[in-house]
Amino acid sequence: MPDAFTLTSIPLATGVTLDVATAGDPAHPPMILLHGFPESHRTWRHVIPQLARDHFVIAPDQRGFARSSKPEGIEAYKPAHLVADLLALADHFGLTTFTLVGHDWGGAIAWMAALHNPARITRLVIVNAPHPFIFQKTLFDDMAQRDASQYITAFRNPDFEAHIARIGLPAFFESSFLRHTDFEKIADEKPIYLDQWGQPGAMTAMLNWYRASAIIVPAMDETPTRPAFLDGTFPPMPQPVLVVWGLGDAALLPSQLEGLERYVPSLTLVKVDAGHFVPWENPDAVVAAIRGWLPR
Template sequence: MESKRIALSTGVSLNVAMAGAADGKPVILLHGFPESHRTWRKLAPLLGEFQLVMPDLRGFAGSDKPQNLDAYRTDVLVADLLALADAMEIERFALVGHDWGGAVAWAATLRGGPRIERLAIINSPHPLIFQKSIIDDEAQRAASQYIRSFRETGMEEKIRAMGLDAFFDKSFGAHVDLGSISAEERKAYLEEWGGDGALEGMLAWYRASPILVPAMDEAGEYPAWLMSGVPDVHVPVKILWGMEDKALLPCQLEGLDGLIDDLSIERLEGVGHFAPWEAADKVAAALKPFLAKADL
């Protein structure tokens, strides 16, 4: 991967990694929490025929980290994506999102703009299904209680007090074999998290999100945005789901066919939340034929 900082018309500069073929079909890949463009470190070499654009999203790693919570609202994050495509002179593209990057990818696609040619999602829930499941599904609500913790005032100081090493173990220990992450990779994570404003920027994604997460003993009511519904998706969508995900349960796959015109789902058995590097070969095998169909 080669990286450079790119100033966007939205007022931030992002660190953007690029790989693959300069004349290949453009694919923008959006990472999640608590990662960076390095989410794709094992996947990128397997997708070398495509033009891969992999930004550190605002608030993460080498990109700008605004400290204003409004800087992390959904419309702003979608605007970053489109401004990045403008800055790189990419008119139309395929979009791949994991975790929070998937949330941006869903939001951008739901808006129906013509620039997104097809969408691939890796363990990132459709917002309507996610919100309903947090209210109605006891197991998913329990699995989502960490969001309430991340929204607490002073959580960044609590993380610093426990130590970034301990936070690393808590972040990944429930999802992957910690021994599978090299000392070099661990060091890279800790360096990214230790940057000025890094924890604040990452946690802002949770604090600015409109997703409502009631406590386990609360009744829970649907928020107004859910009651008004969301648009259907009219571009082809490929869902890859690590079925061992402890935070986002398989109930997130239920009902998608009623919201998406052209949907395919591939369940990755024995794979957890961090599928892009935990099982890069399986993810690449599923993505390559889907992305190759892009009419760009």
Template structure:
């Protein structure tokens, strides 16, 4: 898909896939780790039939800008990129769709910018408060999340080229894909990950994040703040969840209602973590049904 290079007021340049007519309702799609706009290859043409679709390669990914330093990958800076991208394209309000880390950014953006984000769609991305609570309260989720501490290691990305990238693909990525992945699709990932600084920049998203991941059998004091107030997501929200996700367990969906008053949940029983392209028909159908319902009187 042809990309446009867009310079943002935040000081970074992003490659952005844009489709559909500008007069249509805008929707912004945010990919997660370790992907790119290519995450949405099945959703972009479907949504572009009646939406103005914007799908960036977020900072640190593929050939978008990769500023040095962990601090440049904190959530506030990435949310600022999102708003700056909307401003650059003269989009005042939009539906926001996010998967994985893109979903984490989408949760935050919806809370911080309710006048810009009018509708929210989340695919296999945990709500920040629900996720942090589960890491203390749910032993299975804590165990499943240990990869975060591994990704935060300061040495994992050193010299990650060639054979090391192949190992990362096989051991840390492909095993989480329902149905496997190879051939042309694998080549796309290897090309994007092989861009100078890409692996470090992508992993910096984990290093810059502030949530705690206790060790599986560690006895820890549960922070009292986890039971304190948390800003609700006020927008109509659709959560689509692949129930075979090995990293983000069903507890993430079960804990949502107190924080998301206007919530619709669609569970895809045979879908894994990467449902936008593992189960595109089911995802597109859920999107279509929900988006259509939102515009009815």
């Protein structure tokens, strides 16, 4: 079945060019979808056509992924640059306001972008992406979450690309995805992802998202100095937020939902039957949650 969206290469004012999937009538309310690691707009392939019935849907391959621009150096992947890409993309389409949806790393950028730009991002949808303050706090206080997040340290290792080269991209596909999802649900996508990851510089660029992040991941045998800000306050999210959470997530544990309402005053939480890659595994549940939450 052909994809129900158009993929276009769009140069942005931030100096990068992104491949961007679009679908729906541009006159309809706009919605931007941000994918996570190690994915692309393909994350949303079953979600886009359903949302596009009454929304103008925009789903970029973010910088570093697939065939989008891959600037050199870790600095180029700091969250501020990724948020700037998002806003520049909205500017390109002339969007003054929009609903933002993010999964995994796309959700991390969505949390940050929405917090600082409530005049533009009027509603926020998060799909299995931890609130930044809660995530950092649990990496110090919840040993199970710390253990589940040790892969971040591995991804930050400058020798990790050499490890992938040794085992091959197909083996990395199996280790990165198959431990977290049902292969039957993504088997048809394997050649597409292997092609995207095999683009020159793609693997380093994708891993640089982790290397550029300020998140602290203590080792399991470490008793680290606790940052003072973890016992302080964190600004509340200013807009309505829908959190869709796959309960089978082995990378992000239930501690990510504990106390979330303290930081998200207008919170709607929908728990669904899925693992971490919810938009792949249960796209209908994601769409139903969004449709049930958006104002008529």
